[in-house]
Amino acid sequence: MPARDFFARHGWLIAxxxxxxxxxxxxxxIRSANELPRVYLTQAMVSERSFxxxxxxxxxxxxxxxxxxxxxxxxxxxxxxxxxxxPAYAAVRLVSDPSLALSLWICRVVxxxxxxxxxxxxxxxxxxxxxxxPAIRRLVLVAYALGSMAMTYSILFFSHQxxxxxxxxxxILAVDVAERRRGxxxxxxxxxxxxxxxxxxYQAVFAAVPVAVYVVARMWRTxxxxxxxxxxxxxxxxxxxxxxxxxxxxxxCFGSPWRxxxxxxxxxxxxxxxxxxxxxxxxxxxxxxxxxxPDNGLVFLAPWLLIAIPGSVVLARGxxxxxAVGIAVAVIYLLFISSINFWRGGWxxxxxxxxxxxxxxxxxxxxxxxAWKGKPIVIGIAAGTIVTGVAxxxxxxxxxxxxxxxxKNPLVEVAFRLLGDGLFGPNAGSALGLTxxxxxxxxxxxxxxxxxxxxxxxxxxxxxxxxxxxxTLMLVGYAQLPTSAPAQSERVYKFVHGAMLER
Numbered sequence: 001m002p003a004r005d006f007f008a009r010h011g012w013l014i015a016x017x018x019x020x021x022x023x024x025x026x027x028x029x030i031r032s033a034n035e036l037p038r039v040y041l042t043q044a045m046v047s048e049r050s051f052x053x054x055x056x057x058x059x060x061x062x063x064x065x066x067x068x069x070x071x072x073x074x075x076x077x078x079x080x081x082x083x084x085x086x087p088a089y090a091a092v093r094l095v096s097d098p099s100l101a102l103s104l105w106i107c108r109v110v111x112x113x114x115x116x117x118x119x120x121x122x123x124x125x126x127x128x129x130x131x132x133x134p135a136i137r138r139l140v141l142v143a144y145a146l147g148s149m150a151m152t153y154s155i156l157f158f159s160h161q162x163x164x165x166x167x168x169x170x171x172i173l174a175v176d177v178a179e180r181r182r183g184x185x186x187x188x189x190x191x192x193x194x195x196x197x198x199x200x201x202y203q204a205v206f207a208a209v210p211v212a213v214y215v216v217a218r219m220w221r222t223x224x225x226x227x228x229x230x231x232x233x234x235x236x237x238x239x240x241x242x243x244x245x246x247x248x249x250x251x252x253c254f255g256s257p258w259r260x261x262x263x264x265x266x267x268x269x270x271x272x273x274x275x276x277x278x279x280x281x282x283x284x285x286x287x288x289x290x291x292x293x294p295d296n297g298l299v300f301l302a303p304w305l306l307i308a309i310p311g312s313v314v315l316a317r318g319x320x321x322x323x324a325v326g327i328a329v330a331v332i333y334l335l336f337i338s339s340i341n342f343w344r345g346g347w348x349x350x351x352x353x354x355x356x357x358x359x360x361x362x363x364x365x366x367x368x369x370x371a372w373k374g375k376p377i378v379i380g381i382a383a384g385t386i387v388t389g390v391a392x393x394x395x396x397x398x399x400x401x402x403x404x405x406x407x408k409n410p411l412v413e414v415a416f417r418l419l420g421d422g423l424f425g426p427n428a429g430s431a432l433g434l435t436x437x438x439x440x441x442x443x444x445x446x447x448x449x450x451x452x453x454x455x456x457x458x459x460x461x462x463x464x465x466x467x468x469x470x471x472t473l474m475l476v477g478y479a480q481l482p483t484s485a486p487a488q489s490e491r492v493y494k495f496v497h498g499a500m501l502e503r
């Protein structure tokens with residue numbers, strides 16, 4: 001039957017969509033500095049045909065990340081994610097004036113969840129060249145979608161994952177054009193997406209540099225000079241449109257095309273206004289804290305990303321260009337996060353400023369897992385690190401995915417404590433009247449079932465058993481790491497606990 005065949009082929013992606021849509025972590029008490037200015041901007045563009053967010057601040061309350069200019073208040077964020085949500089918000093507003101909670105949900109779905117699901121589908125085809133085995137490829141995408149910052153920053157109305165989607169999609173489409181698998185329409189879309197990357201998240205533009213170098217070099221070998229110049233011209237014109245929108249927005253709000261909201265910001269102004277995007281000097285603390293520290297480290301929270309290191313060697317044997325792009329993007333973003341003065345970025349789960357780096361690691365990870373095909377013990381060990389990452393991010397998202405930056409081990413001091421108290425954020429179950437674990441259980445079972453199925457299909461039952469044991473041992477080990485001083489830990493948890501109960 002067609003329906004049965006469809007679910008057999010795409011059930012894993014439907015399960016990811018269900019997991020994303022099941023949770024709605026919304027806590028008014030925290031006054032989310034990353035989300036509220038973006039929601040206010042969407043509301044202002046639809047309701048007032050204005051970029052000024054004065055009415056949103058007056059109606060729903062102030063937040064830290066606003067920038068005063070010319071007698072008005074503006075979001076200090078890149079405006080692209082707010083703009084993307086405008087049509088859906090406008091359609092809802094034709095029926096009723098949505099509450100702040102509904103407005104936020106609309107923005108999250110339209111500018112986060114739906115683009116992510118489309119990106120995962122695009123990655124499914126793209127990664128086939130590195131992992132021909134569909135089961136291996138599916139395991140990589142389940143790890144990315146459920147066990148990394150990609151999940152948290154798709155579910156929340158932050159722009160980091162949307163920026164990653166823009167630049168990652170531009171890369172995939174442009175490569176296909178360079179290799180003559182797609183036509184010039186695709187290069188126009190690629191150019192528009194590349195231009196949209198800084199429109200939604202300023203630092204996403206860094207990944208576009210090595211991507212552009214690779215694509216032009218590839219076109220040089222596969223196209224005539226006239227074809228290459230035409231493709232580059234189309235991409236440049238397409239990219240100019242969103243870039244022009246961004247510069248116009250800056251000029252209207254802040255008086256100059258080159259003046260961003262961070263330049264006009266008063267909160268943390270001494271940090272935002274140093275250097276370019278806060279870039280000043282390399283800091284060991286920032287490098288260490290962004291990679292391995294328990295409160296924020298990339299590979300501490302998603303250890304499966306380390307597979308990209310040996311994977312780059314495997315990838316370079318057959319796809320040297322892709323390996324070079326992945327390494328170049330990783331180096332650029334690690335230098336970036338190590339040199340900005342506001343590297344911790346406030347409350348969050350993981351070093352969110354380098355979210356755009358993650359898609360460029362996936363070819364190396366896919367190539368390495370494909371090379372390990374037929375070695376269930378090895379894949380089982382690798383999958384154990386995936387279990388750890390998925391457990392951490394799925395538990396954070398169903399409880400409180402705004403980990404405070406003032407505790408040493410938020411996995412233990414926030415997530416595990418909330419689980420112990422049976423406290424969960426709003427979700428589909430709680431909306432139906434199911435409380436505590438009863439509301440969260442469908443989400444947890446769905447994620448555990450999808451991950452277990454993906455591992456079993458990729459390497460068998462022995463690999464699944466190894467991965468569960470190793471993942472559990474890693475989480476137990478994480479729980480033994482040092483925590484904050486008792487008084488500080490209790491103070492932070494008391495605030496989080498209160499935020500969870502205040503709806």
